[in-house]
Amino acid sequence: MVGCLKKLLFWIPVGLGVLAVVYAVRSREAPVRTEPEERVTAVRVVEGKSVRVVPRAVGHGSVKPGRVWEAVGEVSGTVVYRHPELRRGAILVAGTELLRIDPTDYRHAVAEIEANIRAADSQLSLLDVRAVNAKRSLAIEERNLALARKQLERTRELLRRGAVSQSDADREERAVLASEQAVQNLRNTVRLLPAERAAQRAQRDRLQSQLETAKRNLSRTTVVAPFTCRIAAVNVEEAQFAAKGQVLVEADGLDVAEVVAQVPMSRVLALLRSRVGPAPQLGAVIPRLREELQAVVRLHSGDVAIEWPARFSRMSDTVDPRTRTVGVIVAVDQPYRRAQAGRLPPLVKNMYVEVELRGPPRPDAVVIPRAALRGSQVYVVGREDRLEFRDVEVSFTQANLVVLRSGLEPGQRVVISDLPFAAEGMRLRPEPDPATAASLAAEATGVAPVR
Numbered sequence: 001m002v003g004c005l006k007k008l009l010f011w012i013p014v015g016l017g018v019l020a021v022v023y024a025v026r027s028r029e030a031p032v033r034t035e036p037e038e039r040v041t042a043v044r045v046v047e048g049k050s051v052r053v054v055p056r057a058v059g060h061g062s063v064k065p066g067r068v069w070e071a072v073g074e075v076s077g078t079v080v081y082r083h084p085e086l087r088r089g090a091i092l093v094a095g096t097e098l099l100r101i102d103p104t105d106y107r108h109a110v111a112e113i114e115a116n117i118r119a120a121d122s123q124l125s126l127l128d129v130r131a132v133n134a135k136r137s138l139a140i141e142e143r144n145l146a147l148a149r150k151q152l153e154r155t156r157e158l159l160r161r162g163a164v165s166q167s168d169a170d171r172e173e174r175a176v177l178a179s180e181q182a183v184q185n186l187r188n189t190v191r192l193l194p195a196e197r198a199a200q201r202a203q204r205d206r207l208q209s210q211l212e213t214a215k216r217n218l219s220r221t222t223v224v225a226p227f228t229c230r231i232a233a234v235n236v237e238e239a240q241f242a243a244k245g246q247v248l249v250e251a252d253g254l255d256v257a258e259v260v261a262q263v264p265m266s267r268v269l270a271l272l273r274s275r276v277g278p279a280p281q282l283g284a285v286i287p288r289l290r291e292e293l294q295a296v297v298r299l300h301s302g303d304v305a306i307e308w309p310a311r312f313s314r315m316s317d318t319v320d321p322r323t324r325t326v327g328v329i330v331a332v333d334q335p336y337r338r339a340q341a342g343r344l345p346p347l348v349k350n351m352y353v354e355v356e357l358r359g360p361p362r363p364d365a366v367v368i369p370r371a372a373l374r375g376s377q378v379y380v381v382g383r384e385d386r387l388e389f390r391d392v393e394v395s396f397t398q399a400n401l402v403v404l405r406s407g408l409e410p411g412q413r414v415v416i417s418d419l420p421f422a423a424e425g426m427r428l429r430p431e432p433d434p435a436t437a438a439s440l441a442a443e444a445t446g447v448a449p450v451r
Contacts, residue, residue, distance in 0.1 A: 066256030
């Protein structure tokens with residue numbers, strides 16, 4: 001009896017469930033067929049604008065003085081004077097006497113050579129007098145020789161007549177020979193005097209050269225600033241011996257400061273690359289860079305950027321093989337004269353600064369954000385707001401923008417959103433991005449800094 005009751009309790013719920021299922025199947029309505037809706041993707045867009053693009057390149061480097069002077073000791077001796085302001089960091093004007101080496105020995109050398117020159121001049125004067133006297137004596141002896149020869153002829157004539165002895169004739173002949181010997185000696189003296197005078201003159205010239213050297217050495221005992229400079233190092237003290245060849249003072253010029261900024265070679269060439277045509281050869285770039293490039297040196301101090309106008313000077317002789325950058329050297333004229341207390345500091349040595357180079361502006365250039373470039377294509381919102389792939393040719397890239405040479409017309413809407421599953425023809429809902437458009441225009445025209 002109990003077993004029958006348990007079976008009845010099991011099958012009653014099962015039967016009720018089966019009846020419920022049958023009823024649900026029979027009473028359900030047929031499914032409603034709906035057409036699938038096309039998916040619309042929201043994207044941010046900016047218009048490709050034709051603007052006046054200012055090509056720019058940015059590099060960084062350290063400030064170096066345009067002129068560096070080392071005062072090398074040209075003579076040796078004890079330092080007897082040192083300028084009281086001759087210290088590292090001091091600014092001294094051109095012509096300031098910085099150091100003086102004891103000049104006593106060099107003054108004595110000058111005085112001794114001057115005395116030798118005076119003695120040489122006296123010798124030259126004596127030679128001039130000897131020359132005059134020798135010429136006069138030669139003239140007298142030549143007349144005496146002529147008379148002696150006439151006397152000899154008369155004596156020989158008398159000897160043939162037997163009026164005089166042979167000894168008288170021999171005596172007259174000896175007198176003629178003696179006179180001829182005197183004439184010959186005087187002639188030799190007259191001939192040798194120019195050579196003696198030339199030798200004495202050469203000696204005098206040699207002494208004059210020594211005097212100039214001695215005076216130059218005397219002047220070298222004083223070290224004078226050749227231009228207005230800032231002292232970088234002082235290597236000698238007063239009463240200290242300074243050796244010849246020793247670097248006594250090091251100083252930097254204040255008229256020009258230079259910065260060697262490392263800039264990618266492609267960016268330097270892009271500064272001059274025209275909208276059409278290939279990049280210029282490097283040999284033709286340098287003169288054009290001097291004529292057409294503008295430069296600015298910028299110091300970032302917190303939220304403040306301090307700028308100095310600069311000029312392109314030259315390029316370094318090597319390219320960094322690791323970074324593929326070339327050193328661009330710009331010069332800032334009178335970096336200290338422009339300094340203002342509390343506002344504009346001077347460009348001092350080893351200050352790390354930013355250098356911005358600007359090329360000639362290029363009108364009517366189509367620019368887009370760099371994020372919009374996908375390989376060699378851009379995504380464009382076409383007719384009926386559908387996605388189109390557009391092949392473009394890039395002129396150059398600059399920080400956050402791309403300058404196009406061809407492939408895109410001004411005013412076309414360019415997609416800047418990321419589309420991981422982009423398919424040409426897909427439906428879009430374009431949403432303009434005014435902030436990106438404003439930033440793009442500011443960077444392209446040179447208003448915003450390049451980062």
